[in-house]
Amino acid sequence: MAKWKITGIDQVSYEKISLPQITAAGEQPEIPACVYGNRIRKLTELLAQRGLDGAVIYADREHHQNFEYFFGIDIWFEEAVGIVWKDGTCAALLGNECLPLTIHAKVPLRGILCPVLSLPGQPMQGHTLDEGFQSAGVQKGQKLGCAGWKQLDSEQSFDLPGFILDSLYRGVGEAGRLVNITKFLAGPGIGIRNYMEAEQAAVFACAAEMVSNGMLAAWEKLGEGVTELEVGSCFNPRGLPLSCHSNVSSGHRTRTGLVSPSGKKMEKGDPLTLCWAMRGGLSCRAGYLVEGPEDLPEESRDYYEKVVKPYFAAAVTWYENIGIGVTGGEIYALVQQIFPKEQYGWSLNPGHGLAAEEWLNSPVFPGSQIPFCSGQMIQLDIIPEPGHGYATSNIEDGILLADEQLRTELREKYPEIWGRIQYRRQYMAEELGIHLKEEVLPLYNTQGILNPYLLKKGYAMKKVSFNLEPKS
Known part of the structure; x- marks a missing residue:
């Protein structure tokens, strides 16, 4: 049996989905x-x-x-x-x-x-x-x-x-x-600080829920003539501190990445980036403000085939292979195999630690022998710069790695949080075709959802059921 589950571009498709039935994030627990x-x-x-x-x-x-x-x-x-x-x-x-x-x-x-x-x-x-x-x-x-x-x-x-x-x-x-x-x-x-107690993990899980609920609200708000600030108003931390500046950028403003929302009105055909974060949670998405490829310039109409499909295949492979004992170097090699940086222009580590800051460190680099361990929060963070007139794509959310002991603590001390984690696991498997290892806990209500055409609401990328053999 192959060690790795490799997802190829012929295994992913763009289909109508049911969005997760979200519940309001509960009050953040107090760390004793x-x-x-x-x-x-x-x-x-x-x-x-x-x-x-x-x-x-x-x-x-x-x-x-x-x-x-x-x-x-x-x-x-x-x-x-x-x-x-x-x-x-x-x-x-x-x-x-x-x-x-x-x-x-x-x-x-x-x-x-x-x-x-x-x-x-x-x-x-x-x-x-x-x-x-x-x-x-x-x-x-x-x-x-x-x-x-x-x-x-x-x-x-x-x-x-x-x-x-x-x-x-x-x-x-x-x-x-x-x-x-x-x-x-x-x-x-x-x-x-890499390794979190159940109490800290529960606090950050609540932050991840709030961040992802804000992202879902932002997706719903998107439309022609809507300003970046109006979309940014969906990013509501309920008075809790952020871990980085919020980003809503459209059109030419997406070229530099790190910019805050402005009064610019969004136009059909704009590339779009959305990102915001609280301490313990960050979510980012990118795509086009269109209903389909027919709304794109002619030179960009193969964006789905040339960028989105290989990108999503790499993200699914990341999700289905990360786990306790896997090394950062192995995750790097898997991403590089499916979505080579020389072709797709990503430059940062395709995965990093997250804590109170949005980037704690990264064990994901070529040849890294550093294993992932229980208690770590890890971000899926593959940011392509494909060039040739294409916008980027982004599906950044994070997961918590938890061994049996930590899972038991979370289930017993925080049953409502645990129940929502299990709901997301089931949702990812049944709705998106993404199957996580038992130690990989999904913390975001946006987990695994990628919609490249952001005006075609209720659609997203999915994976079909079989896996490819890895390259030797």
């Missing part, structure tokens, strides 16, 4: 304090293994995720530096407006006011940064691990702001006493 306590314990075990006295965790508006993961509080618009000592005690250097947030921390956290971390022009009464580190317990001769957000090659390279790094150097006495530990928090394969 004991989960954060276990995270601190894992970090102290890492410190012991690496011979470190403490971990220094930097945060700002865009790069708050490591800080929030351990302490359970967000930083909003300031900067912050958290410190976890090898005995598990914690302190945080905070600006004027974030200092009061320590009362909401999920672990005991001593706040130290360092106004230099505040917004420009605010009062500077409080500790200098050197004084703040000293108050937190930083001393000469200590060896500290520093975590920013970039996973750099050298342990002596850092992405912390220079003024913070200089202060730490003064505190420990010499440069060699600081090492970069970011990869141990967020790196592919080894990072603590």
